Structures are given as C-alpha cells and as structure tokens.
Amino acid sequence: MLNHDVMEWIADQQSNMVSLLDDLVSIDSNTHDKVGVDRVGARIRAFLEAEGIACETTPVAEHGDALHARLTGGSGNAPVLLMGHMDTVFPTGEVARRPFRVEGNLGYGPGCSDMKAGLVMNAFLLVGFLKTGGPPVPLHALFTGDEEIGSPTSRPIIETAAREARAVFNSEPGRSNGNIVSGRRGGAFYRVRVTGRSAHSGLNPADGRSAIHELARKIGAWQDLGDTQDDISINIGIIAGGQSVNTVAPDAMAEIDLRFTAPDDEAKFEAAITAIAKNCLQDGVTGEVETLGRFRPMAQNDGARALTQLYLDAAHDLGQTTQAEFTRSCADSGVASATGTPTVCATGPIGAKAHSQDEYVKLDTFVPRAQAVALSILKLASEGSA
Ligand SMILES: [Zn+2]
Numbered sequence: 001m002l003n004h005d006v007m008e009w010i011a012d013q014q015s016n017m018v019s020l021l022d023d024l025v026s027i028d029s030n031t032h033d034k035v036g037v038d039r040v041g042a043r044i045r046a047f048l049e050a051e052g053i054a055c056e057t058t059p060v061a062e063h064g065d066a067l068h069a070r071l072t073g074g075s076g077n078a079p080v081l082l083m084g085h086m087d088t089v090f091p092t093g094e095v096a097r098r099p100f101r102v103e104g105n106l107g108y109g110p111g112c113s114d115m116k117a118g119l120v121m122n123a124f125l126l127v128g129f130l131k132t133g134g135p136p137v138p139l140h141a142l143f144t145g146d147e148e149i150g151s152p153t154s155r156p157i158i159e160t161a162a163r164e165a166r167a168v169f170n171s172e173p174g175r176s177n178g179n180i181v182s183g184r185r186g187g188a189f190y191r192v193r194v195t196g197r198s199a200h201s202g203l204n205p206a207d208g209r210s211a212i213h214e215l216a217r218k219i220g221a222w223q224d225l226g227d228t229q230d231d232i233s234i235n236i237g238i239i240a241g242g243q244s245v246n247t248v249a250p251d252a253m254a255e256i257d258l259r260f261t262a263p264d265d266e267a268k269f270e271a272a273i274t275a276i277a278k279n280c281l282q283d284g285v286t287g288e289v290e291t292l293g294r295f296r297p298m299a300q301n302d303g304a305r306a307l308t309q310l311y312l313d314a315a316h317d318l319g320q321t322t323q324a325e326f327t328r329s330c331a332d333s334g335v336a337s338a339t340g341t342p343t344v345c346a347t348g349p350i351g352a353k354a355h356s357q358d359e360y361v362k363l364d365t366f367v368p369r370a371q372a373v374a375l376s377i378l379k380l381a382s383e384g385s386a
Contacts, residue, residue: 005132006378007177010124010370017120017366018107020047024116025100025109028177029064029145030334031087031322037145040086044123044143045069058157063087064145071126071139079154080377081165081341082122083158084115084172085147085332089355094184094290097358106360113351113361117371119143119222121348128374136381140165147332150189155335160362162336162343167307167380169373170333173347174323174365181346182308182324184334185231186251187267189258191290192218193275198243206246212241215252218287221276222256225269232269233259233328239385255292259328263297278373295330296338303342307376310383311344314375320368347373 025041029036041064043054048069058066064086070079088111100109107117122141129135142161144154150157162168168371174180194215199208219236226234234256241252260266277287300308308324315322324344333345349369351361 006374007371009128009132010367010374013124013128013370014363014367017124018102018363020120020123020274021107021112021117021361024119024378025112028090028092028093029086029088029111030090030092031063031148033092034062034064036092036113041065041143041145044095044119047123048126051130052180053130055125060117060145060153061229063153066154067143068161069126069131069141070113073110073134074137074381075105076137076166076167078164079140080380081161081168082141082373083168083170083336084118084122085144085331086119086138087145087146087148088114091135096159102363105362105364107363108360109328110310110359113173113349113359114354115172115348117351117361117366118173118348119371121171121366127271128370136378137166139377144332150187150295151332152293153334154332158332158335159339162339162341165341168333168336168341169347170331170336170343170345172331172333172346173348173351173354173361174346174369175327176350176352177351178321178342178348179325180311180322181298181327181333182304182307182344183300183326184330184345185259185261185262185328186300186334187259187295187330188266189292190258190268191292192254192256192273192287194218194241194252194280194287196248196250196282196285200250201246201248205248209285211252211285212249212283214280214287215239215241215254217281218276219254222273225276226274231261232256232265234269234273239364240286243270259330263295263299296334298331298334298337298343298345301340301342303340304337304344307342308344310379311347311372311376313370314379317375318368318371320372322372
C-alpha cells in the first residue's frame with residue numbers, strides 16, 4: 001500500500017503555495033540580474049531551511065547560483081530529482097510596473113507561470129514528504145538561474161544532478177489543457193558580428209564598407225534557410241549596428257535563434273548559418289559567429305516512455321485527464337534527458353502566455369499538479385526501480 005499522508009498534506013496547501021509564489025514573483029530575476037536571481041534562491045533556501053531541509057549553494061560567476069536541496073531516506077540510493085529555473089525573461093523593474101496580483105483563480109506577474117509556480121510546487125513537495133514520514137526514495141530539488149538563455153553555466157550542474165537520479169520531473173508550466181511534455185525541440189542561440197569600414201557618407205562613401213548593408217543581405221538568407229524545413233525555425237530576434245546617420249556603418253550585430261527536432265540538424269543548420277555569416281559580398285568585410293547558448297532536444301527513450309506512463313497513470317488515478325505531448329519550445333529537460341535519465345517536463349501548475357504581459361497561472365492547479373508528482377514518486381518507489 002502506498003502511504004497517502006503526503007497527498008492529504010498537499011491538499012491543504014494552496015494558500016500557502018500562493019503566498020510563497022507572491023514572494024518569488026515579487027523579486028525581479030532576469031537571467032542577467034544575478035543579484036535578483038540569487039535573491040530568489042535565498043528566499044527558497046530560507047523557506048526550505050525553516051522546515052529543516054538541507055540546502056547547498058553552488059556559486060556561479062555570471063548568473064544566478066544553483067541551489068540544491070536534498071532529502072535522504074527511503075529505498076535505494078538514486079534520488080528522484082525535481083528541477084526548475086529561477087530566472088525570467090523580464091527586465092529588472094518589471095515587478096514594480098506589474099506586481100503580483102490575483103484575480104479570481106488566476107495569478108499574474110512576471111514569471112508567475114514560467115516558472116516560479118513550479119519552483120513553489122517543488123519546494124512544497126519536499127516539505128510535504130518530510131512532514132509525513134520522509135520520502136520513499138531520496139528526493140532532491142535543483143533550482144538554477146540561466147535557463148532562459150540556454151543554461152550556459154547551469155548545464156554541467158544539471159547534468160551531474162540528472163545523471164545520479166533515477167527520474168527527473170521538470171516543473172515547467174503545464175500546458176493550458178493540462179498536458180505534460182514528453183518531447184521538445186532543441187535550440188541554439190548565436191550572435192553574429194559583421195565588421196566593415198567607416199567613412200563619411202557624404203564626402204567619401206566609396207571608401208566605406210557598410211556592415212549594415214552586409215547584415216541586411218544575410219538576414220534575408222537566414223530567413224530563407226529557416227523556410228527550407230518544416231521542423232526548423234530560425235528567428236533573428238535582435239539587430240544593432242552603425243555609428244551615426246552620416247557614417248558608413250563600420251559594424252553590425254544580429255542574434256539568431258535556431259530550433260530543430262532531429263539532433264543531426266543542429267550541426268547542419270549551424271554550418272549553414274555560419275557560412276552565411278562568413279560569406280560577405282563586399283571586399284574587406286568580415287562576419288564572425290559566437291554561440292551564446294544551447295538546448296538539447298528532449299528525446300524519448302524506453303525509460304522516459306515508462307516514466308511518462310507512470311505519471312499519466314498517477315494523474316488518472318487522481319481523476320485528472322492529463323496527456324503527454326510534444327512541444328516546439330526548449331527547456332532544461334532537454335539537458336536532463338540527454339544524460340539518459342528518464343525525464344518528464346511541464347509537471348508544474350497550469351499556466352499560459354509565458355514571456356508576455358498576459359502570463360498567468362491557475363491557482364487551483366497547484367494542489368492537483370503537486371499531488372500528481374507526489375503520487376508518481378510513491379509509485380516509482382513501490383516499483384523499486386533504483
Ligand atoms: Zn521556463
């Protein structure tokens with residue numbers, strides 16, 4: 001028989017969860033705001049330590065420190081890993097403009113759904129198992145700080161934690177229909193710098209080499225490249241360049257986002273993007289590519305399929321109609337699943353409109369989503385699949 005005390009404990013926690021969500025959403029934590037992301041980590045750490053849960057911080061130089069909480073106990077050595085990211089895409093100051101607010105059953109505010117609600121859920125799962133006799137397996141939670149830019153510094157930390165785990169639950173927001181995610185595309189972010197030569201645009205323009213003109217041609221070529229395959233997306237999300245309106249532009253810059261499904265397509269399209277970047281039509285103009293971040297595709301193996309089914313069985317036992325789906329966006333679950341450890345994603349509370357002002361989380365989904373993960377952990381432990 002599974003011990004269901006934890007399920008009952010979770011059932012009463014919605015208002016406490018919303019209160020911690022308020023605390024976390026009220027801290028600006030853009031990926032590049034290390035101080036802010038570390039404040040989110042400190043708040044989670046204080047919450048967990050107040051309940052007697054051991055936490056360890058791994059310092060990260062450029063981005064938010066990683067926080068690792070560990071509950072021992074139960075059968076076997078391999079832990080179940082609950083995972084989530086503390087950074088958001090919103091600029092520092094967004095909280096003051098758009099503070100956390102509740103309207104009926106919906107919570108609003110920067111990062112409320114993606115994915116501070118998931119962080120809250122994971123923290124409460126640890127506390128819930130601790131308060132009801134301890135987890136049936138070692139239970140760990142990892143909170144990282146640079147997912148929104150492809151986890152350049154957290155990736156090895158995630159890989160180490162995922163490798164030692166028997167299963168990973170990444171609490172990105174559940175889809176609006178309640179589905180979890182069993183597969184994701186991979187992605188890579190690039191910055192291209194084009195260097196030309198400046199000249200006076202009235203006096204001697206022929207002496208100049210316009211980096212902006214060169215970049216404009218490349219942008220067309222990259223967009224066309226993105227249209228060559230249905231499962232490929234190429235987005236030029238940022239451009240910059242030039243010095244003054246009356247100077248032939250000596251430099252220009254673009255940031256490019258590549259999304260792919262088949263792992264082999266990453267190298268193929270990276271090579272094509274690079275070739276366009278380097279192939280300059282004007283003499284003396286150069287283009288250089290820098291990789292800013294990468295997401296592994298989240299792929300299915302037998303273990304992941306079994307874990308997905310186990311989660312769906314748990315959800316169905318609880319009367320939920322959850323299904324699993326493939327989604328075109330990327331997440332740290334790709335990093336975890338690339339280690340070979342069975343991984344499911346989007347187990348967090350249900351939300352939508354991520355990365356927009358209209359982002360919301362459904363507050364009455366905190367309890368059922370937490371219970372579905374808790375029951376999955378109980379089922380995993382009873383399978384004894386250490
Ligand atoms: Zn996210």
